[in-house]
């Protein structure tokens with residue numbers, strides 16, 4: 001205080017003697033005086049900057065302002081973004097009850113923000129009412145963990161018809177703005193634009209085009225913004241299509257008094273009702289029939305075992321698959337094979353018929369494994385048979401189905417034994433048609449690995 005008075009006195013003196021000092025000298029003297037005052041005398045000054053503080057929404061934050069030599073001056077806190085004086089000295093001015101101020105004896109004026117809200121984000125000024133006033137600012141960052149907005153997002157279960165497009169959306173708020181990624185729960189890849197496969201897709205909207213049944217399943221959208229916890233939403237995509245049946249063996253021969261098993265593969269969604277029909281009657285489990293349905297997701301493997309074959313059991317069996325979108329069926333002919341005689345007699349027959357079988361291709365067509373599709377015009381299913389015979393497409397009486405001779409790529413393939421079986425059956429049938437030999441047996445064909 002003494003110094004200030006001294007400076008004032010000097011200034012007065014200078015005014016009295018203006019001709020002795022230039023204007024610049026006066027300013028220099030004033031500056032020197034102020035400097036001396038601030039450094040050596042008890043004038044308020046900030047001991048350190050206000051730190052930048054980050055707080056999660058709902059948590060408490062403290063902003064310190066350290067002032068030395070405050071003397072009789074007062075410290076005020078101001079929220080610049082709201083243009084609002086919060087505290088002066090130890091008084092809270094703001095009506096926002098979450099602000100308070102404490103002073104400790106080591107010169108720290110602490111602004112408390114309890115249960116920080118997003119509006120509290122921004123620059124805070126600590127000001128001392130010197131003349132001119134001194135101030136410094138710090139930043140309070142209020143971060144918000146991500147939150148998925150259910151109302152603006154796809155519901156947790158959606159259905160789409162096969163080959164249609166669907167957009168799945170996930171919107172989230174939070175601060176900073178969250179990033180959204182998509183994954184499939186089963187770890188499979190996602191097919192995005194131009195049939196590109198990715199494990200993870202970035203973006204709020206997942207566009208799926210010409211959805212196939214393989215894309216059915218649970219999808220997860222995950223929102224992250226660096227503020228824990230990340231959140232995710234599970235969306236189940238149902239891909240609906242009418243039933244399809246694939247019959248691995250259309251012709252099955254067996255001797256009387258033996259057991260035979262026939263099978264059909266079917267795919268359908270929604271889940272289909274599946275059953276067997278023989279002689280226009282639904283086949284029910286009994287001593288005669290063992291029925292086994294092995295279902296896995298939208299696929300089912302239907303097996304029917306007919307025990308102790310008798311004359312009345314030879315004929316046409318149909319496997320039927322029905323859902324809300326349609327119905328289709330496959331047909332299997334179970335025919336009688338005479339009981340095997342000794343193989344030694346048959347070897348001579350075997351070579352000749354092979355040479356003499358021009359209509360063989362016709363017959364093979366009959367015995368091709370078939371796939372029955374309710375929907376055609378889908379290139380992915382248009383395949384060629386392994387032996388080069390173009391597949392045949394026939395209209396089905398039920399559900400406008402079609403035959404192809406190969407299952408789609410993703411359809412469970414017949415194993416080698418299965419293919420051997422139908423080759424032998426085919427051969428047997430050819431021989432039978434040509435009346436060449438009725439004694440060459442199916443089991444002989446199998447055991448000699450013919451046509452492998």
Ligand SMILES: *[C@@H]1O[C@H](CO)[C@@H](O)[C@H](O)[C@H]1NC(C)=O
Pocket residue numbers: 049050051052138139
């Ligand atoms: C606080 O952040 C601002 C930028 O947002 C920066 O200019 C300033 O230096 C930071 N202060 C401290 C004490 O880190």
Ligand SMILES: *[C@@H]1O[C@H](CO)[C@@H](O)[C@H](O)[C@H]1NC(C)=O
Pocket residue numbers: 165166167207
């Ligand atoms: C998906 O979104 C794209 C672009 O936003 C739009 O053109 C398309 O019609 C949407 N598809 C569906 C099925 O909503």
Ligand SMILES: *[C@@H]1O[C@H](CO)[C@@H](O)[C@H](O)[C@H]1NC(C)=O
Pocket residue numbers: 257308310
């Ligand atoms: C099989 O059926 C015949 C009649 O067709 C019967 O005599 C025989 O006992 C049956 N065998 C078995 C094992 O059930």
Ligand SMILES: *[C@@H]1O[C@H](CO)[C@@H](O)[C@H](O)[C@H]1NC(C)=O
Pocket residue numbers: 358359361362
């Ligand atoms: C299949 O048989 C037909 C006669 O039905 C014949 O015209 C055709 O050339 C045969 N194809 C092959 C590959 O042998």
